[in-house]
Amino acid sequence: FFSLSCLAKYPEIKSLMGPDHRLKWIVCMMVAIQFLAFYLVKDLDWKWVLFWTYAFGSCINHSMTLAIHEVSHNTAFGNNKAMWNRYFAMFANLPIGLPYSASFKRYHLDHHRYLGGDGVDVDIPTAFEGWFFCTRFRKFIWIILQPLFYAIRPLCINPKPISQLEVINLTVQLTFNVLLYWLWGAKPVVYMLAGSMLGMGLHPISGHFIAEHYMFLKGHETYSYYGSLNLLTFNVGYHNEHHDFPSIPGRRLPLVSTPCPSLVVHFPSSHYSKT
Template sequence: MVSPQPAKYPEIKSLMKPDPNLIWIIIMMVLTQLAAFYIVKDLDWKWVIFGAYAFGSCINHSMTLGIHEIAHNAAFGNCKAMWNRWFGMFANLPIGIPYSVSFKRYHMDHHRYLGADGVDVDIPTDFEGWFFCTAFRKFIWVILQPLFYAFRPLFINPKPITYLEVINTVAQVTFDILIYYFLGIKSLVYMLAASLLGLGLHPISGHFIAEHYMFLKGHETYSYYGPLNLLTFNVGYHNEHHDFPNIPGKSLPLVRKIAAE
């Protein structure tokens, strides 16, 4: 897909601005999960796990894509980049695992060097492609997808730790400890299970494979225009996103409408 030029479609340039609604959506999602943490603290374990998969996983997966939006400074704009970093740490809290700052660093490489070996850690390694080659092994790979996504950068393209990553980690660990202290182990397990289940074998997680699976040689990025975009900040509009990463997900359907090519 050839990227359309903003000069050809001046309307597209007007879409390159922050999405203030993103701030309130993220805040409401965090508050929703806090309420869920309180609700599950006295439930039977079977309902804790069921709630984590049926409800919490949807919120936490959606939150990771909200953090993706924040990584592109869609909340407060490029002129307030640090506000986006702090807000990303806030959005990170109900996920349970510190990653928002690191994601920002590696995700920019994904856009600059799409598919480049040793740089783009969004793409499975040669070992993953070699080992997970049967239907059963691929099934296991999908289940373990969040672990591969978390640890792949450490093996493929490790980066020096920054002070923001330290702050992100301290804030997240402190939050996790507070959840355990005030609400108990069930709330903590619900939070972590919602992230692991929601990013693994889950209907919403299909976009991880669909976005950059090379069905046709030379076509590295694909889009999805179905209803799950309502839960994922339009991440399905992936060709449009890679063409114009400065446009918030909310406006990507307009990009497709303006410049369908």
């Protein structure tokens, strides 16, 4: 109800909703950068392949997953061109190597509708994960394997029938992976897949996965982060704002919680937790 009351008090917020026309060009640039990186790593020694995988490729691929998150809310082409957004997300998925954009859309909308709901919201760790990964060492293992848990959790607690878009996503991605190996060998494929796994696991940039929904205060399911990593993550740190207004693109989320000359919108600081 908070978002409804804010819209009633600040109707100007509606002007922030709608597609971000710069998003598709940013995504295309990121995909092109990774394609260039695939070519450049093909002749490197393995030690340098692994170095650039962690230092560069994992950052780009992590950022690309959050671009797909943006596109899942139809912010690339708007709600009137929903399928354009779906296929564009598959294009953004290419340098990640793991075919997940179509499935992410389906499960992520449940995360917004039923935040924290047992058996429905698969973005939140299960009770078993909370019980078992309770020591420092086990938490360390959980962070390393976090991409694996994100992949397996939906199949265990809220499986959905496979859709046609998921089949297309799988076919397109596997075809791309095979072509990449055929053209330039194993090193670009390792750079791509390892970069995705490392970027979403044991990497500083993936700390937001924990911070966004760690329950610091009982009853508060989301928290916002306003630091510099938002520059790489399409402002996903503005997470309370995103859950209140998911149709506002990440580029405009800072305008929701801070005053600006063209749109004076300011919410009490007690609502948002800065972590």
